[in-house]
Amino acid sequence: MNPGALPFSFQDAAIAEAVQLVEEAGPLDDAQAIRQAMAARADGDGRIVERARVLGQRLGLQDELARARACAPWILLALVALIVLGGLTLAGSVVGGNERSINVVVALASLLGLHLLTLLLWLLGLVLPLGSLNLSLGWLWLALTARVAGGRQGQAPLLLRAATRLLVRARLAPWALGFVSHAIWSLSFAVVLAVLLFALAFRSYTLSWETTILDPAFFVRAVQWLGRAPAWLGFPVPDAQTVLSPQAATAGQRDWALWLTGCILVYGLLPRLFFTLLCAAVWRSRRGALQPDRSQPYHRRLLARFEALAPRQIVDADPGSARHDALGGLAADQTRDTLMAIGFELPEELPWPPAALDIAGAQPLRVDGSAGARREALDLLSRLRPRRVLVGCNGAASPDRGTERFLREVAALSTECRLWLQGSGATPEARSRWLAWLADAGLERIEASDEARGALRGWT
Template identity: 65%
Template sequence: MNIASRPTAATPPPNALITEAVQLIEEAGPLDDAAAMREAMARRTDLPGRIALRAQLLGQRLGLQHELARARQWAPWIGLGLVLAIVLAGLGLAGSVVGGAERRINIMAALVSLLGLHLLTLLAWLLGLLLPLRAPRLSFGWLWMTLTARVAGGRQGQAPVLMRAATRLLARARLLPWALGLVSHGIWTLSFLVVLAALLFALAFHRYTLNWETTILDPQFFLQAVQWLGRLPAVFGFATPDAGVVLAPGGMADAAGQRSWALWLTGCIVVYGLLPRMLLLLLSVAMWQWRRRGLQPALDAPCHRRLAARFEALAPRAIVDADPGAEHPPAPARPLDTGDALLAVGFELPPDVAWPPAGLPADARALRIDGSAEARRTLLDTAAQLRPRALLLACRAAASPDRGTERLLRELLAHCGDCGLWLLAEDGGAALPETGVQRWRDWLRDCGLERIAVHARLGDALAGG
């Protein structure tokens, strides 16, 4: 009976995004959706399809589809602009490293300038992945989403709502850091490729003097730093300057020493910059492909459960597995040997509905069962032992009565005096309007079970039996 347990067709991401955006808008206040509800009820037969179509119809009225189309149109251009900006910045950094008039490169300053921002943003992304934090603002992925929403929606458009909806969908599917990583790692990968190409071209066709400079640090510090940083690049075949090259006065190493400096700098950029971004980019693509099916609306959310009840109220009465042409036998006679017990049964209630409810008499026997055959047998055995004067069966008003429900009620009537149905709204607490229970009354009348009273409030059920 739980909405979340019903089989659902995969909702395309654009439809899921519109559905989530409409839900966000309705959190501020309900929308006039009577026409959308009727049209969705007439055109779709499954609950997920009805919820999605209702959201699409409301989205068209609110301009969400238009904003989404604008965002999808602008998104590639915003991404291209960010790529161009980081490439130009990379070229600028490479030029600042190798473009000096004296052609002298401070090796440590070059390494920090080329890897500093990359390591900072990478650390922020990893923290957002490992810790339950909000989406990291310090990433090109987040900047891309923000700029797209601003350019596509302007100051008063619905693009910010769509961005919040996309963020919530991605977070629910555990895809938010990976989606942002797709953009961020992609931009950084391209940036490092351009920087490495410019750096290698300059080092291949110009002569540079690579050294380090300091005023307060001990030379042994640089020796240890170079050797420690060079261990991982050495695995990939990049040379590491030896102690004589590192400690050469004024950086005046011979040609072989200068070549080892250049290879060390290139290896550090490849191993600590390019390779992590490329690997994380591939991992982000794999995670996106793996978890993208999770980009679905949360059909077990209270708002969607309320929609399910409203759709059920609009539906004509129906028995989901009716036996055409079958005649219903008369209801069992009221037994004469009942006791004084009151048996209250929660039948196939959602897990978040508390049972027994507040207001139930203290001497009442409370029982909660699911729809399994064993649970129904337990209920019948309990009713046969207690022979209660009154039995109260609570169930969801949005549930569809079937022949199994009819058989259970007939068997219970043989063991109890009075029998009543208490119909619960989707939130488990609010009472239904009287019109919301008419479908059940009509069904009971058609089954010949008029003896069972139907109530929308617990007080009426306890008073009326």
């Protein structure tokens, strides 16, 4: 990622990641995508994303993502309704009994138990692998959205994998999914508190605790300990006499009710609100990491191809020119076992292909040097991805910047590129001159030969 560069949108980053996942099974035909990317963006990351946009349109990724974005609010609304309904059910179980009696210990455990368990799992997910997040409401929302939007047969599962991998690499997975989860829990607790306060304000309840095996002193210490944090906000804490008295006075019942309400506020709603805001802040600060990872071999190969196809501002190398960029190329597993033979700017009197290439089974092509012919040749190489390319040039000619640029582009689209000098001018002196030029242009990896045996050595 370029320092200071503006981050791409999450949609762009997810599409680029999904295209990478597709190409892990085999390269796509990207000649048109490469051309559009070269015309649209000036920097390497932007070209990678633009190429992914074009390929994503062909694969239907953008349409699938649009359906997912349309479904996501409704899935979220359904989850919110489910959690709120659960909160109402819990609140109703606490204050809806016919006996108007509330066991404060059972009420507190039922209202805060699942919340504290899921919050602990989320905190563990900050330091553990993503698998620990599968129980969060955020992950459930993401998975349900992908399922509803595309099912098992569409591209939604692929986009889900891409989004997950992207978030994990940017260290945003627990924060992005946690934002959704904490926001839903916050709304649930707000509803629970509203129902609880309304019931306690307008109906009379008896709050108490019960035990068979525990020491009553345990409840005194627990109430005092749990009441410390709510007390900072002004909530009363029942004293030992109120806790131990089975029939507390009206003032004692009021302390019990406010203590229960304060515990739900402090240990339920406020932590969820805090982590909701924290997740939003972390997302804003780290979202710049949602960009292609240049350290991956996949992106290095793409950047090398773009670099090779980029127009050069200086084409005819001066003797004292600055050193050239490294020559790019594709790995053997990214190409097909094919030999391509290109005659480049050969005069009319030089036939192409020579008989030796027919015996070698090469696919011949002749390029007259015009911009259109070069473009067609490079598009063909992008589609075929040949492992070996043999370029035939007039040995009597003087190499120039046009030849250098063409050789760089060809080398970037193949694994091994060689030069075969043609015609009566292809003498040992001419070969030495071409070799010196190749070394000076930074193309020393390209072998040059003035005879068929050397040009096809190891290829037949």
